[in-house]
């Protein structure tokens with residue numbers, strides 16, 4: 102690959118990213134972000150806008166002093182005081198850059214700058230020249246370049262290069278461009294501006310129409326070799342192009358994007374988490390590369406494919422971006438292949454009939470529960486194993502409970518293949534349920550333990566109930582799990598009762614212990 106195919110990654114999380122309303126970071130937080138950006142191999146870190154406040158100045162200066170590898174840039178308007186302040190802030194950097202910008206579009210010139218085209222051309226020559234007197238590395242940006250007539254933009258770029266700008270950034274400030282337009286803008290400027298080859302061209306895209314990454318790559322196809330982007334796509338309004346998406350697009354599609362960049366992708370997940378934590382902006386679950394679901398699969402057909410060969414449904418390896426492993430999330434869309442794999446992971450080997458029963462109960466559970474955790478599956482399988490071959494089974498339970506009346510339970514049990522239903526009251530719904538059991542299966546066992554605990558967190562968590570029954574010096578403990586505590590209680594009671602009955606049919610000399 103030739104040197105011209107190198108893409109320079111310019112991260113502006115600490116400047117444009119911080120401009121997101123509510124994303125302000127403290128000095129300490131900015132230092133942490135700068136450190137990881139430097140470690141991951143970002144070429145240029147835009148550390149802030151030094152004239153904006155003393156805090157911003159201090160952050161840029163500190164980052165400039167501490168950063169080992171990356172170029173440190175400070176932003177400045179086309180105003181002497183801004184440029185001098187930026188120069189002062191990056192003075193201590195191994196490699197510093199002043200990034201100065203001015204509007205070029207008619208709407209900005211008329212309404213914001215209140216300047217003519219000729220005045221702005223003079224300002225460019227003057228301010229880029231001033232920056233260049235302070236430092237060798239000067240970037241000039243044409244704010245709102247994509248809404249600027251191409252002839253005038255050519256003259257502005259020419260003036261900036263002539264005054265000493267080494268990087269020319271043509272931002273899509275308001276996220277208005279389409280990929281073809283953006284590519285064509287770079288092609289035209291590079292073809293028409295004298296000495297265009299003396300500068301590196303740069304893209305800076307906003308995501309107002311969701312095109313920031315596509316536009317950035319289109320700009321590169323048009324000849325740009327620097328990409329300005331942010332971690333998690335943080336930035337003004339809908340944000341900037343996301344660094345992690347750019348880096349992984351270049352790596353993953355090297356067949357059609359023949360460029361190299363020096364960012365080590367293993368840091369991407371860690372950087373994303375850090376920026377999310379310090380900015381307070383959560384990362385959406387389905388965000389490309391760094392979203393919680395970017396390497397997670399729930400549907401059976403995809404899980405089946407993943408188990409056979411990960412490339413069936415994944416175009417990147419999770420470990421390449423710092424994610425430990427693909428996760429096969431168990432849920433209502435999962436199939437038998439994934440369920441069996443999960444059971445193996447959890448250390449269960451069960452026969453085909455028990456497997457089918459457990460799978461059916463898992464599907465029922467997943468229909469009722471948003472997240473099915475490993476603990477849920479463990480509870481379900483333990484229950485399946487424990488109740489295999491049992492004489493009595495819970496078929497249905499309806500409970501009426503509340504203030505002002507006794508609890509009522511309508512219970513159907515399968516006893517040796519016969520379904521029997523009884524309605525009973527009690528001191529609360531659990532007492533009513535246990536009374537119904539006693540009515541269907543009369544017995545003299547005493548309840549000596551009743552315990553409930555939640556298998557996982559959340560209001561839809563499964564309850565795991567333990568029940569211990571004692572009779573004639575023998576005891577048996579049963580467990581039941583369900584999202585409904587009352588159903589879990591009935592199952593636990595029945596499980597204990599089945600065991601007690603089984604034990605009572607064994608010879609007397611066998612000592613019975615709690616299971």
Ligand SMILES: CC(=O)SCCNC(=O)CCNC(=O)[C@H](O)C(C)(C)COP(=O)(O)OP(=O)(O)OC[C@H]1O[C@@H](n2cnc3c(N)ncnc32)[C@H](O)[C@@H]1OP(=O)(O)O
Nearest residue numbers: 120150152153154178179180202203204213214244274337
């Ligand atoms: C596309 C971008 O992301 S641009 C960067 C945006 N980022 C920020 O604005 C964050 C930091 N900004 C700030 O802290 C403040 O806006 C400051 C310190 C820069 C300026 O504050 P103030 O002097 O109070 O001005 P205010 O912000 O109200 O208005 C901006 C002024 O800068 C002018 N201006 C805007 N861009 C430029 C530019 N590139 N070059 C020169 N002047 C500019 C505006 O025309 C306006 O000037 P006016 O006061 O003569 O009308």
Ligand SMILES: CC(C)C(=O)C(=O)O
Nearest residue numbers: 202242244245272274
């Ligand atoms: C300051 C410039 C580069 C900018 O952020 C933009 O135009 O979006």
Ligand SMILES: [Mg+2]
Nearest residue numbers: 117274305337
């Ligand atoms: Mg911007």
